[in-house]
Amino acid sequence: MKPQDVLAHPSHVLTDDQRRRFFDDGFVVLPDYVPQAWLERLRTATAELLDRSRSVTQSDAVYVLEEGHSAEEPRLHRVSSPQDQHPAFWAFMTDPVMTDLAADVVGPDVKFHHAKLNVKSGKGTQGFGRHQDIPAWPHTDFSPVTIGIYIDGCTADQGPLTVARGSHNGPLFSMYDDAGNFVVKIRPGDLGWLKDEMIVPITGGPGTTLLLNCRAVHGSAPNKATTARPLLLPVYSSADSFPYTPSPIPSPHQGDVVRGKPARFASFDTRPVEMPPDWRFGYKPVWAHKKPAY
Numbered sequence: 001m002k003p004q005d006v007l008a009h010p011s012h013v014l015t016d017d018q019r020r021r022f023f024d025d026g027f028v029v030l031p032d033y034v035p036q037a038w039l040e041r042l043r044t045a046t047a048e049l050l051d052r053s054r055s056v057t058q059s060d061a062v063y064v065l066e067e068g069h070s071a072e073e074p075r076l077h078r079v080s081s082p083q084d085q086h087p088a089f090w091a092f093m094t095d096p097v098m099t100d101l102a103a104d105v106v107g108p109d110v111k112f113h114h115a116k117l118n119v120k121s122g123k124g125t126q127g128f129g130r131h132q133d134i135p136a137w138p139h140t141d142f143s144p145v146t147i148g149i150y151i152d153g154c155t156a157d158q159g160p161l162t163v164a165r166g167s168h169n170g171p172l173f174s175m176y177d178d179a180g181n182f183v184v185k186i187r188p189g190d191l192g193w194l195k196d197e198m199i200v201p202i203t204g205g206p207g208t209t210l211l212l213n214c215r216a217v218h219g220s221a222p223n224k225a226t227t228a229r230p231l232l233l234p235v236y237s238s239a240d241s242f243p244y245t246p247s248p249i250p251s252p253h254q255g256d257v258v259r260g261k262p263a264r265f266a267s268f269d270t271r272p273v274e275m276p277p278d279w280r281f282g283y284k285p286v287w288a289h290k291k292p293a294y
Contacts, residue, residue, distance in 0.1 A: 001106060001107035001109075001141070001143050001238035001240055001241065001267050002141060002143070002267060002269065003023050005107060005267075006104075006105060006106060006107045006143075006238070007019070007023075009103075009107060009108050011104050012100040012101075012103055012104055013100050013101045013104050014028070014030075014101070014104045014105070018030070019104060019105070022105050022211055022213070023105075024166075025165045025166060026163065026164075026165065026166060026167060026168030026169070026212070026213040026215065026216035027163045027165075027200075027202075027210060027211060027212045027213060027216055028210075028211050029202055029204065029208065029209070029210050029211075030101075030208070030209040030210075030211075031204050031205065031208050032204070032205050032206070032207045032208060033101075033149075033207055033208065033209035034097065034149055034206075034207035034209060035097065035207070036206075036207070038092055038095075038097065038207075039151060039206055039207055041088045041091075041092070042088060042089070042092060042149075042151050042232065043151060043152070044088070045082070045086040045088035045089055046117065046119070046151060046230050048086060049079050049082065049085055049086060049117070050074050050076060050119070051074070052085075053065070053069070053074045053076055053079075054070075054071040054072075054074050055071065056069075061080060062079060062080055062081070062085060063076060063078075063079060063080075064076065064077040064078035064079075064080070065077065066121050066125045066126065067125075067126075068123075074121075075121040075123075075125070076119040076120075076121055076228075077118065077119065077120060077121070077125060077126060078116055078117065078118050078119060079116065079117040079119060080116050080249045081114065081115060081116070081249055081250070081251045082115060082116070082117040082232070083115050083234070083251065083253060084251050084252065084253070089115070089117075089232070090253065092232075093112065093115060093234045093258070094112075094258045096259075098147065098234065098236075099236075099258050099259035100259070101147065101209075101211070102145060102147060102236040102259070103259055103260070105145050105211055106143045106144070106145055106236055106237055106238040106241075107143070107238040107239075107240075107260075108259070108260045109238060109239035109240070109257065109259065109260030109261055109262070109263060110236050110237075110238070110239065110257065110258050110259035110260060111236065111237050111238065111239045111241070111255060111256065111257050111258065112234070112235075112236055112253050112254065112255070112256045112257075112258050113137065113144060113235040113236065113237055113243065113247065113254055113255075114137070114234075114235050114247045114248075114249040114250070114251055114254060115232070115233060115234035115235060115249075115251070116233050116249060117230060117231070117232050117233070118229075118230070118231045118233060119228050119229075119230050120158070120159060120220075120223045120228060120229040120230070120231065121223070121228045122158075122223055122224075122225050122226045122227045122228050122229075123223075123225075123226055125159070125222055125223045126222055127159050127219065127220045127221040127222040127223075128184075128185075128219050128220050129183075129184075129185035129186070129219050130164070130185065130186050130191060130194075130217050130218065130219035131175060131184050131185050131186055131217070131218070131219060132167075132172055132173060132175075132186070132214070132215055132216065132217055132218075133146060133212075133214045133215075133216075133235075134172065134214040134215055134273060135172060135173075135174075135175045135273055135274050135275075135276060136175065136182075136184060136248055136276050137235075137243055137245065137247055137248060137276070138243070138244045138245060138273045138275065138276070139214075139237060139241045139242060139243050139244065140241055140242045140243075140244065140266050140267060140268050140269070141238070141240075141241045141267045141268060141269040142213075142214055142215055142269050142271070143214075143237050143238040143241045143267065144214040144235055144236065144237040144241065145211055145212065145213065145214065145235070145236055145237070146210075146211075146212040146214065146233055146234070146235050147209060147210070147211055147212075147233070147234055147235075147236065148161060148202070148209065148210040148211075148212060148231050148232070148233050149207065149208075149209050149210075149231065149232040149233075150204060150205075150206065150207070150208045150209075150229070150230075150231055151206065151207075151230040151231070151232060152206050152227070152228070152229070152230055153203075153204060153205040153206040153207075153208060154202070154203050154204060154208070154229050154231070155203060155225065156201065156203055157223075157224045157225045158223045158224070158225045158227070158229040159220045159221040159222050159223040159224070159229060160201045160202050160203045160220060160221075160229075161201075161202045161210065161218055161219075161220045161231065162199050162200060162201045162202065162218060162219060162220060162221075163199070163200050163202065163210075163212065163216055163217070163218045164194055164198045164199055164200075164216065164217040164218065165198050165199075165200055166198065167194075167198070167215070167216050167217035168213040168214075168215035168216040168217075169215075170193070170215075170217075172215060172271075172272070172273055172274065173186040173187070173190045173217075174186075174187065174190070174274055175274070175276070176274075182276055182277045186217065194217070214235075236258070238263075238267060239257050239260060239261065239262055239263040240263035240265060240266055240267040241266070241267055242266050244275070245275065245276060245278075245279055246278075246279040246280050247279060248276065248279045250279075
């Protein structure tokens with residue numbers, strides 16, 4: 001569903017100003033949005049996943065490890081598809097606290113695509129170079145939204161996600177490096193237009209929530225604090241938006257309509273998007289060629 005069609009429907013969570021800022025800026029932040037009861041459930045589930053990772057010795061389809069990970073001191077960069085690893089995450093992602101929020105920016109019929117939990121353990125963990133999301137999982141339109149929830153909050157020294165205001169209205173950049181590897185990172189030579197005043201760091205207390213347009217340029221610095229910075233990142237789209245390719249982070253829940261009803265017709269936005277690798281063979285190529293943030 002396209003923005004003008006979304007805006008024809010009434011809002012459930014966002015104010016008119018917040019909705020306008022999402023479509024104008026490519027993102028909007030809701031301080032302390034998630035209720036405390038949900039945060040406690042998510043913290044407990046995160047702790048359980050962290051404990052399970054103690055037996056993992058190298059990154060796999062579920063756990064992306066940070067340098068220095070061990071059974072004694074588990075250190076994680078990411079948990080892929082947390083909704084498939086612990087029921088609390090799927091319960092949260094299908095609760096109206098999330099699906100009504102998604103509906104305000106994708107339309108009344110909401111479909112789940114994928115999710116990840118970026119744990120980003122403390123003590124100097126890796127960042128992520130500036131990139132755009134939609135080239136990794138292109139859809140028939142640009143309705144997909146990533147909703148980021150800081151489970152424990154995020155301070156400036158924890159490597160907060162940063163967003164380039166208004167960049168969603170610009171071009172989509174290649175996510176391939178000069179050797180042809182899909183690295184989920186924009187080449188430095190393509191970022192000459194990026195000015196310091198465009199960059200907005202997203203910080204806030206526990207439950208602070210970000211809605212991020214799928215075309216927006218964003219990234220993050222390393223976490224220099226001693227504590228982890230868990231950021232839950234489910235992705236939703238309008239029900240009439242369909243992926244062109246398999247997901248790099250597959251889930252049995254991909255395509256589940258979590259609010260409203262399924263679509264009978266597809267929505268199309270003809271602006272071009274570069275295709276990613278063939279994800280039928282997994283997402284390993286992304287991490288095999290991933291480099292630190294610049």
